[in-house]
Amino acid sequence: MQPLDFAIPEKGQLTQLADDLYWAQFDLPFRLNHINLYMIDTANGWVLIDAGLGDQVTRDQWAVLLAGPLAHQPVCQIIISHHHVDHLGSAAWLQDQTQAPVFTSEGELSQIDWLFNLPEDDFSAIMANAYTSYGLPEDDIEQVRQGGSRFRQMVPALPEFNLIGAGDTITSRHGVWQIRNDHGHSHDHLSFMDHDRGLYIAIDFLLPRISPNISADISNIDYDRLAQYFTYLEDMQHLADEVQVFPGHDWPFSHGGKRAASLIDHHHERLGLLRVALDQSPMTTNDAMAVLFGRKFDPHSLYFASGEARAHLIHLVSRGEAEMQRQDGKPDQFFRKTTS
Ligand SMILES: [Zn+2]
Secondary structure, rough: EEEEEOOOOOOOOOOOEOOOOEEEEOOOOOOOOEEEEEEEOOEEEEEEEEOOOHHHHHHHHHHHHHHOOOOOOEEEEEEOOOOOHHOOOOOOHHHHHOOOOOEEEEEHHHHHHHHHHHOHHHHHHHHHHHHHHHHOOHHHHHHHHOOOOOOHHOOOOOOOOOEEOOOOEEOOOOEEEEEEOOOOOOOOOEEEEEEOOEEEEEOOOOOOOOOOOOOOOOOOOOHHHHHHHHHHHHOOOOOEEEEEEEEOOOOOOOOOOHHHHHHHHHHHHHHHHHHOOOOOOOOEEEHHHHHOOOOOOHHHHHHHHHHHHHHHHHHHHHHOOOOEEOOOOOOEEEEEEEOO
């Protein structure tokens, strides 16, 4: 990974990344304190990639951009790369403001619909059951049991969605972007590749500094998301050094293939740590979290950290290297299973 020499955009301004590609950075009220949003310039107007969080700070930032650097042409399309609240939250508001059609992938849309329509009590119960299965402390379980839907809190409304995905393209003023669907960090994540110009809007699947969160998802905590992410990374390993990669967080970079390879190593290292710990004794997801991170998390980060620990344990199970035992209402226990 090598950072590219672009200035981080000031609030209310855009940084030009290519003849027809622009970058804005929006604030987030989390430990990861910002998100990158991208705007593609086309003959029909702006294609906006992602909407930002569903809060007033985000809407204020959009209002400045829509009245300023984006004002000279209409917004013709809004594409939501995946269902995470920092990408989706303001989509309905943005559709109201611009009257532009909103698109996402089929897999992300089904996850969005499920999360949005889940009654508050059901959401809390699913979270509390997941945390119970993980063996998290009772205080943390109680907090999510009382917490309602963290999705609805950050996604106040949904736009009307259209579907888009692999096989579709975006024709911009100077190029053609192929859309790809990938699985791992989220269910059916969209990213955008201009092969001829060597430009790749990777969003959250390839990040330069942090490892994209690979979490057990509350819709199915036993699903092997890490295997899917390895499939993506193995493909991305072949990305040419000179391709410019534009991520959902932090800064644009080159040498994305090497970054993909180092993320593969990173996850194998984590699997290795869990194998060693499982050789000593059976463990819960909470134990695995202590092995991998060894620190306390705030409630927002705990969701990602426990989900990440869980996803690695589940991957060991699907590789036949561990076994999970479940008893209703009790933490799932993982045991080492040696392969011959
Ligand atoms: Zn994400």
